Structures are given as structure tokens and as C-alpha cells.
Amino acid sequence: MQKRLVIIGNGMAGARAAEEILKRAPEMFKIVMFGAEPYGNYNRILLSNVLNQSQRPEEIFLNPLTWYRENGIFLYSGVKAVRIDTALRCVVGYPLPAEVNAYDFCDGLFDREAVVTEPYDHIIIATGSRPFVPPIEGQNLPGVFLFRTIDDCRRIGEFAAGCRKAVVIGGGLLGLEAARGLLTHNVEVTVVEAGGQLMHAQLDEESGQMLKRTMEAMGISVVVNSRTKRIRHDDGKITGLEFQDETSVEADMVIISAGIRPITEVAQVSGITVNKGIVCDDRMRTNVPEVFALGECVEHRGKMYGLVDPIWEQARVLADIVTGTDPQARYEGSKTATKLKVMGVDLVSVGVKEAEKPSDETVVYREPKRNIYKKVIIRDEKIHGAILLGDTGSADTLLQMFKTGQDVPANRPELFFGTVEGPALVNAADLPDHAQICNCNGVCKKEIVAAIQNDHCRSVSAVGARTKAGKGCGSCRGMIAQIIESCLGKVSYDAAEHYYVPGIPLEKSQLVAQVRAKNLKSVSAVFAAFAGGKEDADSKVGLASLLKTLWPGEYEDERDARFINDRVHANIQRDGTFSVVPRIYGGVTTPDELMRIAGVAVKYQVKMVKITGGQRIDLLGVQKPVLPLIWKELGMPSGHAYTKAFRTCKSCVGTDFCRYGLGDSIKLAQTIERRFQGVESPHKMKLATAGCPRNCSEAYVKDIGAVAIGEDKWEIYIGGAAGGTVRKGDLLCTARGHEETVRVIGRFMQYYREHAKYMERTYGFVGRVGIDVLKSVLIEDSLGICARLDARIQEAVEAYRDPWREAQEPAYEHQFAGPKRISLAEG
Amino acid sequence: MDKKTFVNLGRVDQIALGHGRCFVVGGEEIAVFRLRDGKLAAVENRCPHRQGPLSEGLLGSGKVVCPLHGHKFDLASGEGMEKGECVRTFEVREQDGEIILDFSAGG
Ligand SMILES: Cc1cc2nc3c(=O)[nH]c(=O)nc-3n(C[C@H](O)[C@H](O)[C@H](O)COP(=O)(O)OP(=O)(O)OC[C@H]3O[C@@H](n4cnc5c(N)ncnc54)[C@H](O)[C@@H]3O)c2cc1C
Numbered sequence A: 001m002q003k004r005l006v007i008i009g010n011g012m013a014g015a016r017a018a019e020e021i022l023k024r025a026p027e028m029f030k031i032v033m034f035g036a037e038p039y040g041n042y043n044r045i046l047l048s049n050v051l052n053q054s055q056r057p058e059e060i061f062l063n064p065l066t067w068y069r070e071n072g073i074f075l076y077s078g079v080k081a082v083r084i085d086t087a088l089r090c091v092v093g094y095p096l097p098a099e100v101n102a103y104d105f106c107d108g109l110f111d112r113e114a115v116v117t118e119p120y121d122h123i124i125i126a127t128g129s130r131p132f133v134p135p136i137e138g139q140n141l142p143g144v145f146l147f148r149t150i151d152d153c154r155r156i157g158e159f160a161a162g163c164r165k166a167v168v169i170g171g172g173l174l175g176l177e178a179a180r181g182l183l184t185h186n187v188e189v190t191v192v193e194a195g196g197q198l199m200h201a202q203l204d205e206e207s208g209q210m211l212k213r214t215m216e217a218m219g220i221s222v223v224v225n226s227r228t229k230r231i232r233h234d235d236g237k238i239t240g241l242e243f244q245d246e247t248s249v250e251a252d253m254v255i256i257s258a259g260i261r262p263i264t265e266v267a268q269v270s271g272i273t274v275n276k277g278i279v280c281d282d283r284m285r286t287n288v289p290e291v292f293a294l295g296e297c298v299e300h301r302g303k304m305y306g307l308v309d310p311i312w313e314q315a316r317v318l319a320d321i322v323t324g325t326d327p328q329a330r331y332e333g334s335k336t337a338t339k340l341k342v343m344g345v346d347l348v349s350v351g352v353k354e355a356e357k358p359s360d361e362t363v364v365y366r367e368p369k370r371n372i373y374k375k376v377i378i379r380d381e382k383i384h385g386a387i388l389l390g391d392t393g394s395a396d397t398l399l400q401m402f403k404t405g406q407d408v409p410a411n412r413p414e415l416f417f418g419t420v421e422g423p424a425l426v427n428a429a430d431l432p433d434h435a436q437i438c439n440c441n442g443v444c445k446k447e448i449v450a451a452i453q454n455d456h457c458r459s460v461s462a463v464g465a466r467t468k469a470g471k472g473c474g475s476c477r478g479m480i481a482q483i484i485e486s487c488l489g490k491v492s493y494d495a496a497e498h499y500y501v502p503g504i505p506l507e508k509s510q511l512v513a514q515v516r517a518k519n520l521k522s523v524s525a526v527f528a529a530f531a532g533g534k535e536d537a538d539s540k541v542g543l544a545s546l547l548k549t550l551w552p553g554e555y556e557d558e559r560d561a562r563f564i565n566d567r568v569h570a571n572i573q574r575d576g577t578f579s580v581v582p583r584i585y586g587g588v589t590t591p592d593e594l595m596r597i598a599g600v601a602v603k604y605q606v607k608m609v610k611i612t613g614g615q616r617i618d619l620l621g622v623q624k625p626v627l628p629l630i631w632k633e634l635g636m637p638s639g640h641a642y643t644k645a646f647r648t649c650k651s652c653v654g655t656d657f658c659r660y661g662l663g664d665s666i667k668l669a670q671t672i673e674r675r676f677q678g679v680e681s682p683h684k685m686k687l688a689t690a691g692c693p694r695n696c697s698e699a700y701v702k703d704i705g706a707v708a709i710g711e712d713k714w715e716i717y718i719g720g721a722a723g724g725t726v727r728k729g730d731l732l733c734t735a736r737g738h739e740e741t742v743r744v745i746g747r748f749m750q751y752y753r754e755h756a757k758y759m760e761r762t763y764g765f766v767g768r769v770g771i772d773v774l775k776s777v778l779i780e781d782s783l784g785i786c787a788r789l790d791a792r793i794q795e796a797v798e799a800y801r802d803p804w805r806e807a808q809e810p811a812y813e814h815q816f817a818g819p820k821r822i823s824l825a826e827g
Numbered sequence B: 001m002d003k004k005t006f007v008n009l010g011r012v013d014q015i016a017l018g019h020g021r022c023f024v025v026g027g028e029e030i031a032v033f034r035l036r037d038g039k040l041a042a043v044e045n046r047c048p049h050r051q052g053p054l055s056e057g058l059l060g061s062g063k064v065v066c067p068l069h070g071h072k073f074d075l076a077s078g079e080g081m082e083k084g085e086c087v088r089t090f091e092v093r094e095q096d097g098e099i100i101l102d103f104s105a106g107g
């Protein structure tokens, strides 16, 4: 008969233990899990990426709810286990009320009627830890957050939207990652540390100070030696922090990140020995027979860990023991490494941070100007500790030497710089099979080799897709490449990464050449020629855009290859309604236009009227069937606010009114917008003109910007950005007069249209190709293609037709049809 | 119990070839697609991710792509490409130029 296994805690340790057990003995246990968080297991270390908005919450799930179902695991999600009844041999739990955090102490809050009891033969406790909150007055105010769960990230993001200044209390690893994440929410961030330096646990004083400078250079203020006394507020609204020494800082939100404490209540009330954490032996057993524990809640040989790496090893041992696969398995502690996951800061720390014995040897390399610091502490010819800041190139090597206990080279500089000639110090090929390569996801060399040899993975990304290796912090990707190389002789790069669209195995220039040679003028013709007629939905839109660029006026438009926005010439919104943005050339409108806009807004009960960042007016919340009615009544052309094309050209008031104006920026913007409206491109193009270098219209950070410098001269900047990425454009040339300015702009546009990858903004394109190359091709005409580019863009301009004219004559039947109601009685 | 409920949704040509359209049948939103090869397919209209209208999605290789965030669903099985996501499917066929939907699964 199957034995009953109850796992308390559905985090990284609990779910990993279940996976390891299923690997060894899929039928042995009936597994039931209690998870206080209402989700499947996710990769907690990637919460830093969720907070800094480089990953969406749904991207970090390791075990979605279907995984539990498929593996026959019953998951009580959102249910907290509170007690193990060792006499009745069952686990008792309650559903967690929605308003409390998974990690809160919440004994009195349960609905006692809703009790859950689950019998067991074995138990695994994997309750993890909770953030530690020091005694600070005001810690329960709205606007004070902790940083541990997906829910925390969501709440922080929502609250930050209404804030200007945020303070993070705690200058450790998580505090710094939180601070960096907050920056992306457009708040000013200050990190407040009680001690004298940042990351006290991992860094010595010198590197701590250097890290402070590095963080400050990123725009994060750092205050050290400041113990927070209270969070000040005005009628419940946070106004700032007050320190023990009476000084203060302003703030309107606070994240407390002052360390973690193991969650041990369940163990404690059930008679399981708890010291600092739940005490375990080398077999991951507690003092109560049949109750095991692992993860952050555990104390093993007097040590506690706050990293995932030890969990992988613990889970393997635990699974070996509980399934009886290897009764001799023992966990003997882990040697850990810490990596700071802050973009723009390279920092790795392993082992101790200072020499501890007189015989310990310290080797240091400093380069203060570039904020580089490297230190290794050697004991008995082995690495005992290391800090790498500013340049972590040798981290892989040092980490493997540290873990495997390999002797360090006699020539010490090789530690930092590798050997001058000859093979690398540590070669992945020489590592033993069980050496762990990816510490974030606990993947050993053996599994990677199996993926390469049995599953034919040839690239780093293919290995990652198969084994999860390299998909956490990414620092092991170099090692993975080495292993592939040692197995296969060379590393492949996924060719697919370079395809213009996923469904056609051709890179852009090959595709263009083939399309021209074969005279392919429609999306379905391309599928027929290169994909055996198999129509790939993900490729359609990119192909349509390319074909339209290649065959202006001749392209056979198949409307079902267009994204919905381009079928109905409006931008789909999250609720399925659309937005209407009429064209307002150069941001200059008239009272008459405004009255028409107001008229339709009232008549069709538009949900919101919004002035956009591109100096236009947006009518939001419009149902599809109403779109053509609005366009007809507006009598204005489409502003193309929905498509990958020329969008707008903003302008400042320039010479017309501004007392600083050096050039007629309004007239130029209007000329540009009239000329290039609707010209399609690999991604959107937003332009601006400024009447002088004061740049009121932000022309320096536009895809293309023209800035007047006097005497009718215009500087043309390309590849600027001021969205998720911020980049100042590169100066392409200085043009004389509007006509020449417009010509150069058009030439660049055409080159971008022909050469950029689909969905590549100009900032990526210009950065990739390089401004010097662009200058030589577009200004000096080094390839002799300028005349052709000018002619091609002219054709595109002439092919323009206002899409909103389809209000009068729809392109196809039912183009704007809404949902059709069918009453069942008729059927 | 096994009684089938067929509903006539009207002429096939109210859906442009290669496109989808939303029908509200007895209060339930259903996306019906007319594929390029002339076949019909039907799934529940609301994407399980954030309720995007699948009837407005792009089609290809027997799949529909949600217009909001690009999640994909197989039109035959309803299975999503994202782990744990799927949509309900309905039998649908053309008869004398009209769309006949088997609504019993939903009714
Ligand atoms: C923002 C952030 C960044 C991090 N970055 C890194 C990093 O870069 N590298 C690294 O190695 N580590 C990192 N860590 C630490 C790492 O996430 C933890 O070491 C790891 O998650 C611990 O796993 P665990 O399963 O023990 O605990 P958890 O992942 O916390 O899982 C425990 C789960 O059990 C639940 N639970 C608790 N009590 C009960 C109960 N009584 N009943 C039911 N459920 C219960 C909890 O709600 C939780 O869901 C980071 C942590 C955070 C928060």
C-alpha cells in the first residue's frame, strides 16, 4: 500500500523534495502538500527580476498547478499547517484569510470551522523563512512593505505608482536588489543601513565602501550608520524616517529588508526540537521519527543557510533516505557563494570575507578608478574565501576551485587573470559528473551532459530549456558552453535566434533576397515557398511588415495576416475595447478640430479623453463597431497610434513664439509628419524637432530628432530612446535647411526599414550597426546606395493612404463587426 | 443527459476568411474561426490569462494567438502553450453554408 507523505511548505525546498522523491520512487507515496501561498511553486530568487520588471510574475513559476495534478500530488494551496498531531498521526491546517501574508503570525485569525486534517506516515517540513522586522515605530502603516513573495512584489509595484521617494531599510543583498527594483518604478531610492557598510555578511570594509560608490553612481542614495527609530507619518500617510540620532530622511514608502528568520512554529508546537532553526541531522531527520525537514527553516550542524544552493543537496539526501534508495546518504553542509543580482553591478562572494588565522594568506587586486576589487583568502593552498567586485570574469573558476577543494596555482595572479598560455585553471571538461554547474536551479554536470548526448542539445539555450541550467542568475552560462564544447567540439548558437521570423528558417538578408528573387508578394506565398504552406501565426505580422516595405504599392495585403490593431486601425486595450488617436500634425490643432473631437467623445460616450505623450489626443474605451462612425465624424486622418510605423513628430514652439528659438521647429515637424505618416517599419518610430538645444521637445531621446543650432542648420540625432531603455541619440549629421533635413531623415528611415530585425527599435539598431558605419553609408554614401534609398522611401510615401478611409469603404466584409448575439430559443 | 444542443449561428460568410468572430450564445461568448482552408473551429472567447478576446487573434498552424499578450491555444484540443492554461472547445461544422455549433458541452 502507498504510504502517506505530507509536505508542509510549498516553496523551493518543499517542491524540490517532492521532485527528487518522484524521480526515485514515483509510486511509493501518496503526496499531499500544504502551501500557505495560493500558488504553485515559483523561483523566489527571481522576485528581484519581477520587482525590477524584467520578468513578469507568470514567467518565474517552476511548478504550475498542473504539475501537481500530473504527478498525483494533492496541494492545499492557500492553506497553512499549524500543528502536527503526533498521537493521532495527522497534520492540522486552516485556510489562510485573504488579507494576511503567507508568512504572518496569524494564529487567532483562522476560521476554526474550515479545519483540514491530513493523516501521514512521513512528514517533510519546508516552511522557509520570513522577513525579520526590527522594532521600529510605525511598521504597520500603509506603505510599509516586506520583500518575500509574489504578492509583496505586486503590492510594492502598485503602491510605488503613487510615490516619489522610497526608502529601503537594510543594506544587505535583498535590500539592494529591492532598491534597484524600485528605481524602475520611477521613484527616488535611499538605502538606509544600520551598520557601517553595505552587505556586511559578504563583503569586507573596503569592498563595502566601493559598492556604496557603485550604487550611488546608479542613482541610489546610501546612508550608513543609521538606525531607524520610527516611520513618521501625517495622519497615516508616510512622510519619512527618523533615526536614533534624531536625523531624518523624507519618504512616502518604505521596504524593510533587515534579514530573515526561519519559520518554526509548526515544529515548535508539535514537540520537534527547535534551536535557531528546526534541528536536523545529516539525514535531514528531526528528533521525531518520520519527520524530516529541509530548506531555510533548518539548522544543520549549527548552521543556517539563506540561499537555494544547499537545498538541492539536502533534497537529494532526504529523498535517498526517505525512499530507501541510499540509506548511507548524508548531508555534510554546503559551501556557498553569493551573487548580487543587480544590473550593472558585478559582485560575487564566497566563503569567508577576511583572513581568520595568521597563517591565512590574502591576495588582493585593486583598481579604484574603475571600482574593481578582487580578493582571495587562501588556507592550506585552497580557497577559503573570495570577493570579486566590478569584474567577475574569474568567478566561475574560483567557485569551482572553492567547492571542489582544488589547490590554487602557485602563481597567484592566475587566480584573477587566468594562465598566460595553456589551458584554463578549471576546465569544465575535467569536473566530476556530480559537480553542480547551475547553483540557482541545482543542475549537475551529469544532467547537462545527458541533455547534450541524449537529447541533442547543442546550444546554451537548448540545454537551458531541457534542464533549467543557466536560467536563474545566468552566471553559469559560460560553464555550460564549455561543457557543450567538450562534448561536441563546438557550441552552436540557436540559428532560430537569428531568423527574421520563427516560422521561416532564413535570416533577414537571405529572406529579402529570396523574396525578391521569387517575386513573393503575399504572406501566404512566402509560407508556400519556404514552409510547405504551413502558416505560422507568430510569423505573419513580421512577414507582412517586411513585404510591405519591399513591395510598396504592389504588396498583396491579406488582412488575416495582420494583428488586430492593423485590421481595425486602432489600439486594442486590456478590456478588449479600442482607442482612437487622430493625427495632429506637429502637435498643433485648431479650435474646430477640438470641437469635433469633443463632439464625438460626448456622442459616443468615450470612457476617457487623454492627452498623450506624443502631443495628441487619445479617445479611450471605444467598441469596435463604433470605430468607423467616430472616424467619419472626426474627419481627421489616423494618427497610427497602434502600429509599427512612423508615429508622430513632436515639436516645441520654436521661432514662432519662443524667445530662444533658432529654427522653425513647428513647420519642420509638420512637414515631417505629413510626409512620413503611415510609413511602416520594423518597430515604431517616434520623432521630434526642437527649436534650439534646450530640447524642450526631447528630440535627443527620440528615434529621430532634429535640433536647430542656428543659421537654418539642424543636427539630426538617431537611435534615441526614453522608454524602458533610455539612450541619447547619436549625431548623424548637421543638415542645412528643412529640405535636406527631411531627406536625410527619410534615408535613415529606409535603411532602418530594410536592415533592422522585426521588433528592433532604432536604439537597438543604431547601437548594433554603429553610428560610424551609418554615417559612412548614409552621409558619405560609401556603398553608393543613397540615391536608391531616397527613391525607395519616396515610393513608400506615395503609397500612403489614410487607413481611416476604410470607414467609408471597409476593406472586407464584417471588418468592424462586433459580437453577434444568438438566443438559444431560436436554435 | 446526452441530448445534444445544436445552434445555428447563421451564414458562414459573416466571418471573413482567415478571421474569427465572437458569438454570444445564451450569454456565453464563443469565438468561431473560419480557417483559410475553409474549416471551422470554435473555442470559448475569453483567454484564461487576462480575458483577452481570442476571436480577435491571429491564426496559424491550427492555433490562435491571443491579441493581448500572445498566449497560444490549439484550436482542436483547446490546450494552451503556457503551462496550465487551456480553453474549452466546441464542435462546429458548416451545413449548407450555415454554421452549426454543438452547444451541449456548454449548455
Ligand atoms: C527577493 C529574494 C531574492 C533572493 N535571491 C537569491 C539568490 O540570488 N540566490 C539564492 O541562492 N537565494 C536567494 N534568495 C533566497 C531563496 O529564495 C531561499 O533560500 C529559498 O526560497 C528558500 O526555500 P524554502 O523552500 O526553504 O523557503 P520558501 O521558498 O520561502 O518556501 C517556504 C514556503 O512555505 C510556506 N509556508 C510556511 N509555513 C507554512 C505552513 N505552516 N503551512 C504551509 N505553508 C507554509 C511559505 O509561505 C512559503 O511559500 C532570495 C530570496 C528572496 C526573497
Ligand code: SF4
Pocket (backbone or CB within 6 Å): A652, A653, A654, A655, A658, A659, A660, A661, A662, A665, A690, A691, A692, A693, A694, A695, A696, A697
Ligand atoms: S527647444 Fe529651444 S526653441 Fe524650442 S521651446 Fe525650448 S527653448 Fe524654445
Ligand code: FES
Pocket (backbone or CB within 6 Å): B047, B048, B049, B050, B051, B052, B066, B067, B068, B069, B070, B071
Ligand atoms: S489575456 Fe490572453 S495572453 Fe494575456
